Amino acid sequence: METLQPDDPQELGTYRLLRRLGAGGMGRVYLARSPGGRTVAVKVVRPDLAADGDFRDRFRHEVEIARAVSGRFTAPVVDADPDAPLPWLATSFVLGPDLTDVVAAHGALPERTVRALAAGLAAALQEVHAAELIHRDLKPSNVLLAADGPRVIDFGIARAVDGSRMTQTGVVVGSPGYMSPEQALGKDVGTTSDVFSLGAVLAFAATGRGTFGHGAVSHASLLYQVVHGEPDLDGVPQQLLGLVRACLAKDPAHRPVPSEIVTALAPQGVEGVLSDWLPSAVASTIATHAAGILDLEAPQQPQPPAAASFGPAPAMTDGTPRPTGTPTPGYGYPQAPGYGGPSAAAYAPPAPGYATPPGGAPTPGYGTPPPGHGAHEQPGAGGPASTVTTASTAPSSRRRVLGLALGGAAAVAAAGGGAAWWLGQDGDTSGAANGTTGAGGSAQPVEETFTTPPAGVAPQPLWHETAAEDSTSTGVPLLIHDGLLLISGDPLVAYDVKTSDARWSKPDVCAPGSRLLFHDGKVFLTDGGIEGVLVARDGKTGEEVWRSRLGKKIGIEGTIAIDAKNVYVTATDYAQSTSATKYRTAIAAISHSTGKKVWLQHRDWGTKDYDAQGTVSGKYLVYADSNQNLTVRDTATGDQLWTQKIGDDWAWQPTVANGLVFLPGEKLTAVDAETGRTRWTLSPKGRRGFNNPAVIDGVLYVSDYDRGIWAVDVKTHQRIWLCEDQDRGAAESFVRVGATLYCAAGPLSGGVVALEAKTGTVRWTWTDDKDSGAPWQIAPAGNRLLVTNGPEIYALPAV
Numbered sequence: 001m002e003t004l005q006p007d008d009p010q011e012l013g014t015y016r017l018l019r020r021l022g023a024g025g026m027g028r029v030y031l032a033r034s035p036g037g038r039t040v041a042v043k044v045v046r047p048d049l050a051a052d053g054d055f056r057d058r059f060r061h062e063v064e065i066a067r068a069v070s071g072r073f074t075a076p077v078v079d080a081d082p083d084a085p086l087p088w089l090a091t092s093f094v095l096g097p098d099l100t101d102v103v104a105a106h107g108a109l110p111e112r113t114v115r116a117l118a119a120g121l122a123a124a125l126q127e128v129h130a131a132e133l134i135h136r137d138l139k140p141s142n143v144l145l146a147a148d149g150p151r152v153i154d155f156g157i158a159r160a161v162d163g164s165r166m167t168q169t170g171v172v173v174g175s176p177g178y179m180s181p182e183q184a185l186g187k188d189v190g191t192t193s194d195v196f197s198l199g200a201v202l203a204f205a206a207t208g209r210g211t212f213g214h215g216a217v218s219h220a221s222l223l224y225q226v227v228h229g230e231p232d233l234d235g236v237p238q239q240l241l242g243l244v245r246a247c248l249a250k251d252p253a254h255r256p257v258p259s260e261i262v263t264a265l266a267p268q269g270v271e272g273v274l275s276d277w278l279p280s281a282v283a284s285t286i287a288t289h290a291a292g293i294l295d296l297e298a299p300q301q302p303q304p305p306a307a308a309s310f311g312p313a314p315a316m317t318d319g320t321p322r323p324t325g326t327p328t329p330g331y332g333y334p335q336a337p338g339y340g341g342p343s344a345a346a347y348a349p350p351a352p353g354y355a356t357p358p359g360g361a362p363t364p365g366y367g368t369p370p371p372g373h374g375a376h377e378q379p380g381a382g383g384p385a386s387t388v389t390t391a392s393t394a395p396s397s398r399r400r401v402l403g404l405a406l407g408g409a410a411a412v413a414a415a416g417g418g419a420a421w422w423l424g425q426d427g428d429t430s431g432a433a434n435g436t437t438g439a440g441g442s443a444q445p446v447e448e449t450f451t452t453p454p455a456g457v458a459p460q461p462l463w464h465e466t467a468a469e470d471s472t473s474t475g476v477p478l479l480i481h482d483g484l485l486l487i488s489g490d491p492l493v494a495y496d497v498k499t500s501d502a503r504w505s506k507p508d509v510c511a512p513g514s515r516l517l518f519h520d521g522k523v524f525l526t527d528g529g530i531e532g533v534l535v536a537r538d539g540k541t542g543e544e545v546w547r548s549r550l551g552k553k554i555g556i557e558g559t560i561a562i563d564a565k566n567v568y569v570t571a572t573d574y575a576q577s578t579s580a581t582k583y584r585t586a587i588a589a590i591s592h593s594t595g596k597k598v599w600l601q602h603r604d605w606g607t608k609d610y611d612a613q614g615t616v617s618g619k620y621l622v623y624a625d626s627n628q629n630l631t632v633r634d635t636a637t638g639d640q641l642w643t644q645k646i647g648d649d650w651a652w653q654p655t656v657a658n659g660l661v662f663l664p665g666e667k668l669t670a671v672d673a674e675t676g677r678t679r680w681t682l683s684p685k686g687r688r689g690f691n692n693p694a695v696i697d698g699v700l701y702v703s704d705y706d707r708g709i710w711a712v713d714v715k716t717h718q719r720i721w722l723c724e725d726q727d728r729g730a731a732e733s734f735v736r737v738g739a740t741l742y743c744a745a746g747p748l749s750g751g752v753v754a755l756e757a758k759t760g761t762v763r764w765t766w767t768d769d770k771d772s773g774a775p776w777q778i779a780p781a782g783n784r785l786l787v788t789n790g791p792e793i794y795a796l797p798a799v
Contacts, residue, residue: 001031012042012088013081027086031093031293039093039293040078044086059087066091068131073124073270075144075153094153095290096146099205102282103140108208109279111237115265116277117143117150118202118243122261123270124152125198129191129258136189138197139178140204147286149274176222177210181250184223192252198261199247200231207235211248242456242764256454264453265460450783450797458754458766461794462784463500467493478779478786479516479523481539485786486523487793488514494542497781497795504542509535515613517562519592524559524567532556534569534590548595550588551575560587560623561616563635567592568621570612573602587612587621589638601638603631617656620673624654632661632673642676657695658714664690668702670717680717694734699757701741703731709743709753711760721760726753728765735780737798742785744778752778752787752796768792 002020004010008030010017015032022029027046033039049055060082066089070076080089099117103109109117121143128135135142137154144151176184180196183189203211211232212225231248233241243264249255256264266273278286453459467487479486484494484503492510494503510516510525517524522536522545532555536545550556553575560568566589576584589598614623621633624646631643646663655662660679663669666689668682684690684704693702693712699720700712707730711720728751731743741757744750751767772790779786785796 004030009044009086012044012086013079013084013090015040015042015079015090017042032090034078038078040090041075041093042088042090044088047086050086056082056087063089065131065133069128069133071124071127073120073149073151074127075151091153093293094144094146094151095293096144096151096286097282097289099140099143099145099150099201102145103205103208105285106279106281108235109205111206111239113277113279114202114206114237114240116273117145117205118198118240119262119265119270119273120150121152121198121201122258122265124150125191125194125258126262128152128194134189134191135194135197136179136183137175138194138201139175140201143201145278145282145286147278147283147290149270149277176219177212177226179223179226180252181227182252184226190252191257192255195247195255195258195261196249196252198258199244199255202240202244202247203231203233203236206237206240206244207233238765238767238769239458239460242458243454246454246456254455256457260451260454260457263451264457450799452799453764456764458752458764459797459799460766461796462498463795465495465500465793467788467791467793478777478788479518480779480781480786481518481523482521483781484539485781485793486516486518486539487788488512488516488525492525492542494539495793497784497786500793500795503540506537506542509537515559517559517567519562519564519567522592524562524592526556526558526569532572534559534567534595536592536595546595548590548597550590550597550600554586554600556588557585558612560612560614561621562592563616565592566590566598566635568614568616568635571600576602587623587633587638589635599638601633601640604643614654615656617673620656620661622654622656622661622673630654630661630663632676641674644676653692655693655695655700657700658698660714662693662695662700664692664702666690668693668700668712670714682712682717682719691730691732696734696736696741701731701734701743703743703745705730707745709755709760711741711757723755723760723762726755726762726765728753728767732775733778735778735785737780737783737785740798742778742780742798744776744787746774746776746789750776750789752776752785766796768794 004017004020008017008020008028012030012032015034017030017032019031020028021031021041026049027044030042030044031039032042045055045059063077063080063082066077067080075091075094078090078092081087082089097105121138125135125138135152135154138152142152142154144153178197178200180189180193183193200211209232210222212229213222231245233244236244243256243261246254246256247261262270276283450459467489479488480497483497485497486492486494488510489512490510491505491507493505495501496503509527514525518539521539523539523542524534524536527533527535527547532549534548534556536547537543538545548556550571553573555572555574557570557572560570562568569588569590571586571588573584573586585603586600587603588600590596591598611626612623614621616622616635619635620641621635621638622630624630628646629643630646632641633639634641646665656673659673660670661673663671667684668690670679670681671677672679682690687708688705690710691703691705693700695701695714698714700714701709702712703709707724707726707728709723709726709731711722712718713720726743727749728743728745729749731745731753733744735742736757739757740763741755743753743755745753748771749767750772751765753765754763755761756763768789770789770792772792774788774790777788780798781795783798785798787794787796
């Protein structure tokens, strides 16, 4: 930024010029202020171009287009006079640097900032495309980072120079490394070309380097890589990798549209993800520089403290040097030539609707506060509301505006503190995650509609809770019923699956890791104490309904499975035990309607250990024990049908379907549930052995030790498909919702993988990057997925 020179005008229209911001092939850009105190950037056309009638016509048309696209995430057009002796255009002055300067000064941005940046830029492209305009030059230097969100500038350059003699000045539409393949090849481009550029910008923000090359790389090499090479996405956060990769698809038809990206990253509104979105170092520097800009007309005001500068300090209006910490060249001043000189306005005042002047009346040009934003108080991000002291002078009013914009301007937060891929009914996201508030503050149900994300884009959690550290550490499957999620542990907690609210909590009733079973409105679990009883609790309230004992000297140890009639449990018969180390164990069936014993069968001495896990299918109770035995009993009588050794590893849940029991190992083995005889085996065909399978609607899903996921026809035992390109650990549990198969992997490199159930094609992967050491668990709850990683609990939309 430079002081005005003798040949510079002092005013343009009603705007008083303050500084030179820069110059380009088409003219100069000035910092100016309106009579009402609004700071703007005024772009003035060169005299020789002003004398070109054709150029004036194009400039006039561009002014009309620029007015049409002025929105929340672009630098709005404030005023223009294309018919003046020197045509000019005034845009808002964005209080923030461009992305190139921020990355140069602070390095790659954190994931939360890149996520918010993606949502804001996608919203900006929605604004641009709605005006039937293609940006064609979206790149880091054309993205400004303000405290309340990003701004896209220099849109429509191609329209301003197409077919004009401006092409002779060396202005290039598009930038190597950021233009789409079709643009690099000189083909016709559509709005999807901007989406490709968006992907390249996000990769730059997340990694600090160009995805198709950086450093001293020739333009020809960059263009070749854009067209023929693969993007270097090393360092892009896992949660954003799918989105960036989808944006950078070579085929325009495979790229998401901006509305899909906004829905994915900011389902309740972009403002929600822009609350306190910048790293503190960047926000602090912006605040200091912004204070200097707003005080340009008031040198008598106390100067702001020094902060990191992006260049040499400029001079004051009277020509004296400005102290370190004020805006400098390169700080938010785009360098790419465009009409009017350097691309577009470098800074702008806070977004319309985020400030009011003294007395509460709207400041000219700033608009009224949005709903929920008071004139004198603004809630800070994650803290109490900040009171702003009003003043009567114009500079102080601008300082007050700065305080509102930089102090964590309030915005609607995503449900449960997490972004998600979902839309409320009729697009209304003003209510709570599971409803809207009615009379008396009660929540009224609202139907949720989840939309399908673009390929490679994972939905984000609707909510996240952390349970007691040992609650989900043993891999106990989740219990979901009637809109509640129950996690075994101390305390035993029932969470609302839509809001994550704890509906009830009971301490000292459940040992961590105990298996929970549910039927007919009741939850069944063994007592957390030493009584050795089975307890039935009301699922809605957690209150005890009954407790069952098998006898004075028989203690119930744990639950195994449940069917339409009985709860099946393990027990220890102390009456038949010969010593403290040699005791007799049993299996029992207890009616879950009455709590009375149906039968009790002692186990062989070779299966004395009471640890067992199993399932029930029709007449078969199938369980494995920690002495490496697999046993099948008749559910009506408890009679043992057969038992056999299963190798060294018993830590798997037996899978039973179509009268077969499926055993993992070096080969996948199907044995007859009635006799225990082998019916068929499946070879891994050169891969290593199989983990525990699951059967869903006649299809067996299983992972191998090499992270491959198989789909096998149960009847023909022929492989349907094999997925080898998922990047999570070996899948250990499977659920299917609609046409999507969801796999929970872990504990190493765990997470959730979504596959097309018919083909095995990976749709997306998701992880929280936390190593809990426990297997991931997953269970469906209507149109949601409930997921645990050790103590971490998440609700994801099932899309």
